[in-house]
Amino acid sequence: YNFCGRGLSKYLSWISKIQVNHPAVLRRAEQIQARRTVKKEWQAAWLLKAVTFIDLTTLSGDDTSSNIQRLCYKAKYPIREDLLKALNMHDKGITTAAVCVYPARVCDAVRALKAAGCNIPVASVATGFPAGQTHLKTRLEEIRLAVEDGATEIDVVINRSLVLTGQWEALYDEIRQFRKACGEAHLKTILATGELGSLTNVYKASMIAMMAGSDFIKTSTGKETVNATFPVAIVMLRAIRDFFWKTGNKIGFKPAGGIRSAKDSLAWLSLVKEELGDEWLKPELFRIGASTLLSDIERQIYHHVTGRYAAYHDLPMS
Numbered sequence: 369y370n371f372c373g374r375g376l377s378k379y380l381s382w383i384s385k386i387q388v389n390h391p392a393v394l395r396r397a398e399q400i401q402a403r404r405t406v407k408k409e410w411q412a413a414w415l416l417k418a419v420t421f422i423d424l425t426t427l428s429g430d431d432t433s434s435n436i437q438r439l440c441y442k443a444k445y446p447i448r449e450d451l452l453k454a455l456n457m458h459d460k461g462i463t464t465a466a467v468c469v470y471p472a473r474v475c476d477a478v479r480a481l482k483a484a485g486c487n488i489p490v491a492s493v494a495t496g497f498p499a500g501q502t503h504l505k506t507r508l509e510e511i512r513l514a515v516e517d518g519a520t521e522i523d524v525v526i527n528r529s530l531v532l533t534g535q536w537e538a539l540y541d542e543i544r545q546f547r548k549a550c551g552e553a554h555l556k557t558i559l560a561t562g563e564l565g566s567l568t569n570v571y572k573a574s575m576i577a578m579m580a581g582s583d584f585i586k587t588s589t590g591k592e593t594v595n596a597t598f599p600v601a602i603v604m605l606r607a608i609r610d611f612f613w614k615t616g617n618k619i620g621f622k623p624a625g626g627i628r629s630a631k632d633s634l635a636w637l638s639l640v641k642e643e644l645g646d647e648w649l650k651p652e653l654f655r656i657g658a659s660t661l662l663s664d665i666e667r668q669i670y671h672h673v674t675g676r677y678a679a680y681h682d683l684p685m686s
Contacts, residue, residue, distance in 0.1 A: 369436060376579075379579065383536060383572050384534070386568060387568055388567040388603055390567055391606065393567055393602050394599055396469045396602050398598075399620075403635075403636070405634050408585065409672075410516050411672070412669055413666055414637060415634070415665050415669055416447070416455070416457060417600075417637065418656065418665060419652050420463055420465060420524060420651055421465055421655055422655070422662055423464070423657045424442060424658070425467070425468040425469075425498075425624075425654065425657055425658060425659045426468075426470070426659060431470060433476040435474075436469060436477050439469075439480075440467055441480070444481070444488065446463060446666070447462065447666055450668065451653070451669050454673045455640060465488075465490055465655050466679065467491065468657065469490070469491075469493075470492070470497075471493070471514040472490045474514050474517040474518055475488065477518075478490050478517065478519075482597050484535075485676045489521050490520060490521070491523055492519035492521070492523070493522075493523045493524075493525070493589075494510045494547065495507035495510060496506070497524075498592070501527075504542065507524075507550045508546070515549075517616075519553060521556060521558065522550050522553050522555055523558055524543075524555065524557055526542070526543065526559060526560065526573065528560055530542070531559075531565075531609045536576055539576050540576050543577055544556060544580045544581060545582065547582070549581060555581065555584070556582065556584035556586050556655075557577040557584065557590065558589055559573050559574065559585060559586065560588055562592035563592055569602055569608070571604075571607050574607035575611065577609075578619045579606070583639070584621055584622050585604055586621075586622040586654065586657065587600055587623045588623075588626075588657075590625035590657065591614040595624065595625025595626040601623055602639075602643065604621060605643040605644055606643065608621055608644065612686035617654075618648070621640065621648070621655075622657055625657065627658050628660050628664060629663045630664045633658075633665065636656060637649065661675070666678075666683050667683065670682065
């Protein structure tokens, strides 16, 4: 779909006039939070589905090759084998959707996954994560180096100042350059919604990111004070829906930051199902960025199978 030249300026003038109905978004968010969750075997099934959407993440200053190796092993074997056998799911090839690491750790992740004999994608954050406040040349080089090292998905951060000052064309041009630097790798654009100032800006930034060639739009870095929230998600999901209606292109959605409990993951799955439909409930179009969520999902599945909660030593570390 062509957003160049006059076509781009027409869309930019349309985007600049958009306003989001804030009270209506909050009402819809309250409905989601008030809803009762699924129970028993239906809950177990949804939780196993949630595992396949997780980008298992470690973005710490103390990451080493050994904990990257452990992360990759956990990505391949996210739920204990005996629990999967009890659910008759041991032969379904359940793994996480990807592992997500810093650019300097991509080689370690690629090596560990190759040694484990699996083809789980490696995602790398880039472009001066989490603040995005480095020179454009440096940010583009960071993408290229991560791709060279074997990352097949790149989670870029946008320059929030371009959103806050309304420089939509400049934001579009930057993301276009990110897209080009990614080559064949998937581009996931992090909007850092907690720092965009308003839901209207979230919608506009979502649209610009999709117009510029993002394969996914992502809520947060996980390092902001406010991360993935339901009001923000509703606005981003509606933007994805509008973009699909306008262009026929399906863009993925990735909430990240603060999604820690199994119950949270069920709420996110049902939100995506309601807003975009079942066709979005697959790893190609929906991911959850999380580091501790998998441990809680495994605890809940352990409880479903055994009838008791796991002790700390019962489940392997991720």
